[in-house]
Amino acid sequence: MNMDNGFFKNIEKxxxxxxxxxxxxxxxxxxxxxxxxxxxxxxxxxxxxxxNKPVSKEMEEQIVKSIINDGKxxxxxxxxxxxxxx
Numbered sequence: 001m002n003m004d005n006g007f008f009k010n011i012e013k014x015x016x017x018x019x020x021x022x023x024x025x026x027x028x029x030x031x032x033x034x035x036x037x038x039x040x041x042x043x044x045x046x047x048x049x050x051x052n053k054p055v056s057k058e059m060e061e062q063i064v065k066s067i068i069n070d071g072k073x074x075x076x077x078x079x080x081x082x083x084x085x086x
Contacts, residue, residue, distance in 0.1 A: 025043075034068070040063075040064050040068060043062065
C-alpha cells in the first residue's frame with residue numbers, strides 16, 4: 001500500500017483523518033481479542049481519536065455491549081456507522 005497514493009490523500013483531505021493511523025489501527029485489529037472488554041474499549045477510544053469524534057460514555061457502552069455480547073465483527077465500518085448515529 002503506497003501512502004502517497006492520491007486516493008488516500010483525497011480521503012485525508014476530505015475527512016481530516018490520517019491514513020497512516022487508519023492502517024496502524026487496522027493492523028492492530030487483526031490480532032485483537034474482541035471478547036475482551038478492555039481491548040474493545042481501547043479500540044473504540046482509538047477510533048474516536050483518529051476520527052476526531054468524541055464518543056459518549058453511553059455510546060461506548062452500547063458499542064462494547066454489541067461487540068462482546070452480540071459477537072459483532074468489529075471493523076472500521078461498524079465503528080464508523082455506530083459513531084455516525086447520533
